[in-house]
Amino acid sequence: MSLPQSLRTSITPPELEFIASQQLIEIIPLIAMEKTAFISGAFGPLQPPRRAKTPLWMAINLKLKKKCHIVAPEWLSVEFLQSRLDEELSEPGYSRLPFRYAEVSKVLLDVASDDIQSTDKIRSLLKDLREARQAKSREGLEELNRSELSLSNLSSMEINEIRPFFVHAMGILTHLHRDASTED
C-alpha cells in the first residue's frame, strides 16, 4: 500500500470520526425534503416540525447551514455520564459506553453545542472519563499475557490507541515464548 509511513501504523482519528458519522441520529428539520436516495440508503422525508432520523453526516451538514436542530442522544447528558464516571471510578472493569462515544460527542459538541445542555459540564465529564479509562488501560498493559487478553467495553478510539503497541508487543511476546520453549 502506498500510505505514508506515519499513517501505516493504525487508523487515524479523523478516519474513525468519518466512520462514526454514518450512525443515525435524530434531528428536528427546519426545511422540508422528500425521501431522497443517497448512496448509503434513502433518508427522509423531512417534514418540519416532526423529528426524523438521518445519518450524522447529513445532520451536521444541515446544521451548518442552519436547516435543522440536532436532538442530543440520550447518553450525551450530564446524568448518564456522571453515573458512568462514578462506576468507572469504583469498579475495576470498564463501564459500558456507546462504542463510538468519543467521535460522536466531539462532533456534536463542535457543531451543535447550542442544542446540548450544559456543554461545559459534559466536556469536563468526558475528559474525566477518558482519563480514568486511560489509567486503567495503562495498568492493564503491564499484565500483558501472550495468549489472550479480554478487555470488554473499550471504545473504538481507545482500541485504536492501543492497537499498534499491542499488536507489536504480542508479536514479540510470542516470539520470546517460542524461543523460550524451544530452548527447553
Add this chain to the structure above:
Amino acid sequence: MVYLPPPDISRNRPSYAEAYGKILKAHRESPLTSASSVIMLVAPDVDALCAARMMAELFRQDDVIYRIMPISGIAELERVRDELITYNELHTLILFNMGGILDLPSSEWFGDFRPGMSVHVIDSARPQNLSSLFGGGENGERIIVWDDGSAERLAEERKAWEALMYEPEPDSDEDDSNYDSEDGFNESLEEDADEEFEEGSSGGRKRRSLGDGNRKGKRRRTSEDHPRRMSRDERDAHMARLEKHYMAGTWHGQCASGTIYVLATLLERADIDLLWFAVLGLTFQYTTSRISRDKYDDYQSIYSDEVVRLSPPLPPGERNTASSNPDDHGIRTTDELRFMLYRHWTLYDAMFHSSYVAGKLGIWKERGRKKLTGLLAKMGFSIPQTQQPYPHMDMDLKRSLVQKLDDIAPEYGLIELSYPSFMKCYGYQSQPLSAADAVEGVSALLDLAGGVKMEVEVEGSRNGGEWFGGGKVWEIHGLSTKRRWAVEEDRENIPPNGQNTTVASNVKKTEGENNADGAKKEVAWWIRNFWVAFDALADIEALKHSLNLSMTLHRAIIRQGTSIIDKQDIRTMRNHRVVVLTQGPDLPLFSHPGVLSRLALWLVDALRDKLPGKVVSTRTKRKSLPFVVACLNEASNLYIVVGVMAATDFGDVRKNEFGLAFLDAKERCNARTRHSSFDTSILEINQADLPVFLETLCEGSGY
C-alpha cells in the same frame, strides 16, 4: 424596477428578499452555472468586507458557488469589467461599496453585457447615479440598486431626470463626453473621474457632464430655434435640481453590511454572527466620521434589540463583561469609551492616542501631557497603574473607570466620552473583543498587512523592562512559518526576548516587494491585505495579532500629527487648510490613502476647538472645517491628496465637497491626476503639479 426599497417601505413592490431569490433561481436554473456565475466585487474597506462576508455566508447556506474579487479603485474596476464581459456563465454581479455614482446602464460600464445578467449594487456612498436608480429599458432593468429608503425621497429628482431624458428630438450639438481609457500610471489621466458625475445614458440626448475638462467652455447651447415641449425655464429648473443632487457633496447612507443584515432578517436567517458583522460595519462608519452620532444611535438601538432577540437569555446577575461559558459566542452591549483600543494597551496610551482627548487637552505640548496625568491622578489612578497594560490594572480601578470619567472629565472639557457599542465573546478562548477594536484591527490589516515594514512593540519592553526593549517586525499571523528567508538584515537587532514568539527566525515582511524570491507569484499588496483582513474577520487570534499593528499605526499617526502641529505646518488658505508632507520617518506609511485619511481625521479632531469653522459651502450656511492633506510618495513621485470636510461639533458630519472641488481644480489647471480609490475625495497627483493644483483649489468657487 431598478432600485429596491427596503422592506418596511415597499409594501407590494419587490424588495431585497425577491432580489436574493432571483439570484438563487438564476443560479439553480442556469445550465452554465460554474464557479464564476456569481461574482462579488468588493471595495477595500471594512464595511464592504463585512457585507461580503455576510453574503458569502448566506450563499454558502444555500449552496451557491460564488467568487469574491477585491477591487481597489475605478481603474481596477474598468479592467475587471473588461475581463468579466468575456465570461459566458456570469449571471450575477454584486458590487459592494462601489459603483453607486457610476452610470451603470451605459455601455461604458454594464450596458453591453448579455441580457440575462444582473448587477446588484449595494453601496453606502451617496449621492447615487440617477440613471442607475431610475433608468428603464433593457439596459436599465438589469441594474438593481439596493437602497435604504433615501431613493424614495428623490421623487423630484426622478421627475427632473426623466423629463430631461425623454425629451423630444435632440439638437445636433450634443456633447459626447469622451472616456479616455486609463491604464496604470499613465500620465494622461484626465477624465477617469468624470464618469462618476455623468448622468446621461444612451446616446442622442443632451448631456450635461459635470466637471469634464474638455468641455469647460461649452455650456448648454441655446436652442430657442428648436420647438420644444419644455420651456427653457422648466429645463433650467430640472437641470438645477439634478445639479443640486450631484453637487451637494458626498455623504453616506446605511452601511452595506446593515443592508445585508436586513436581507438576512427577511429570509429569517439572521443570527449572532451576521449581526456582529453588521455591527462592525456600523461602527466603522461611525469611527471614521462617515455618519453622525444621531444616526449611529438609531442604528445602534435597533441592533441592541436584535442582540436581545437573538441571544439566549443571560442568567440574572451575570457579569456583563466576560463569557459565561466556553461556548458562548454571543454579543453584549456595553458602553465604549472613546479611547483608542484602551483594553489592549495602557490607559495612559489609550487616552494619549485618541484624537478627541488629544484635541481637548492639547497633547502635543508638554503642558497637555501634564494635564492628562493630572486628570488621571484626580480620578485616583496612580501613574504606575496607568502605565500598566490594561489587563494588568487593578480590577476595582477598571470597574470604576467609566464612573470616574463621567464625574471628573467634564472639568477638562471632555464630555461625551462614552458611546453605546457592542462586544463579542469568544468563549474561554480570549477576552471579549469590542466592536471598535475589531474595526481598528481589520482596517489596520487592510492598510498595512503587507508592503510596509512595521515594527511592533514587544510587551514588557518599556521602562527598561527585563531586557533592553526594542521591537520586532510585525508579520502576518500564521504565515511566518512559511517564510524562512535568508535575508538577515535585522538579525543583530533582535532583542534577546524577541525569540519568544512562535517564529524562530527573523522574517522580513516584504511581501509586496518580492525581491529575492522570483518563483513566487507577484500579488498586489492590497489584494493580499484584503484577504488577510477577510480571514481575520472570523479568526480571533489573527484579529488580536492585528491590534498590535494598529497600535503601531496610531503611534505613527500621533508622531506625525504632533510634529505637524508643532512645526505649525498647516497653511491656512482662503477657505480651507492645507498640510503637505514631504519628509519624515513615516513617509512611506502615509502614502497609503487609508492611513492618510486617518491622519487627516486625527488632525481635524485635534484642532477642532482651536480653529474657527468656516462657511464653505454655497448651499448651506453651516460652518465646517475643510482640511486637505497631501503626502509625497517618493517611489512614484506622486502626491496623495485627501480632502476632509469635518463638522464643527464632535459627532456631526458634513457632506464632503472635496470630490467636486478636486475635479474642478484639476480641470482648471490641467493637472495630471488619478483617482486611485472609490472615494472621490482622495486623489493622486503628479509631483510637479501639486503647487499649481493647490492654488487653483483655493481660487475655486467657494473652496
